[in-house]
Amino acid sequence: MSSAGDRVRRRTVRAGGLEVPILEAGSGPLVLCLHGFPDHAASWAGLLDRLAQDGYWAVAPAQRGYWPGGAAPDGSYRASATGQDVLALIEALGRERADLVGHDLGARAAYAAANLDPARVRRLVGMSVPYGPGLRTAWLADGDQQRRSWYMFFFQTALANRPSSSTTSPSSTGCGENGHPATNCRMRSVPRSRKLSAGRES
Template sequence: MDMAHRDIRVNGVRLHIAEQGSGPLVLLLHGFPEGWYSWRYQLTALAEAGYRVVAPDQRGYGRSDRPKEVSDYSLPHLVGDVVALIDALGEERAVVVGHDWGAPVAWATALMRPDLVRGVVGLSVPPAPPAMMPPPSVTRKLYGEGYYQVYFQEPGRADAEMAADPVRFLRRLLAGGSGDKPGVDEPGLWMIPEGTTAVDSLPEPETLPGWLTEDAVRFFAREHALHKEHAYTGPLNWYRNIEANQGLMSPFRGRTIDVPGLYMVGTMDLVLAMRGVPELRAALTSIVPDLRGDVTLPGCGHWTQQERPEEVNAALLEFLAGLD
């Protein structure tokens, strides 16, 4: 079954999509700093099971458009892209699956437009309505200036550090967030000590984890490098809207996510080291009343669908079958 690639204009931007299969629509939303390719193991598996599977490069990433203004990357803009994409694909509804940053977009789409969402799946990041993430004004007090989301707030700094050598950056980040790091038995936060850089704060791996190849690292790097020296400005602008998202999403305060949902996370995922996440997880059914599953993947790190494709595919197919 062949995979097709094309560009599609939605919500004022051109998005590149990878598409495979036919049947009920499933949208796969990647996180930072990835792209459609992070779903390479899910596209074919879901398509062969009878679904139309679409994985976009979200705005600012890969072969998609990169709006110039920081404010163009707010959560309502990102949800607007998903809403417009469903329509542009000629569909009325979709199951929306997200990983890392894609998870808040998926959860927020289900929160804001339940009429369009048949079901929602979040990998790694649990739902925290309405804005889905604590703002830098809070995380700065919790973790200090070295917390990666706080560090990313300064325009141009992390952008240049990552773009200087995308292969080096991606090798370090992908390996560092993996669940199979020798001598490490619990997840930790990404902190950037004073006097170092975002890239140098990540150790160079002696070898890549078994699930990650050098070819995959270089593929992501090539896709990012299409934006040259601004390769990471669009993706980092997502973080620079976290504070603004608090106000933009405030009309939805108190709303629950009222579509069937599924949450998956690895025991070695750095997200589990963030304060408040265990409490969020304990309260999942009060946020997503029709929660169909809360799946824990022992030993899995942050890159859920790439590290454990077979287990993720099995959980997704069981969830999708329940909707059908």
């Protein structure tokens, strides 16, 4: 019996001035699965296969800046730019509309695409990042959210720009080849010392 990774195809699509590596499975209505940070398109391999089995054409693109040669041509990583990437990909794939599933910064890109051109988005699922000003408010006023988002603040410091001997990328670990995300990449598990209960740590 073949695994989900065996049924997921990979190729490159030109969209919005970028050569975008994508993973895809199935055929039918288009569903774009948009990864966040520090994930990659291969994080969706299992879901792509499941969506394909349910009659969808499931596509997971690499987001701008997440693959060698994938730097933003205009230098922008703003929500509006990533939202425009989503709309350009829908068009490049020959479809008028798509369902969007976004996690983390992928949710931000999905929200932006829906705001830029609501007619192009059939349905939208946002995970981990809420729509609207709620997250910004929590960052400013909620100590619990600030602790959960520590890494975002860390990445704004000079310390985050220092090279580390333990830093690896998908291409340096053999997860991708020729700039394509691979279906056999796995993120390292981080042990959790606390149990999750109803979306909150206990």
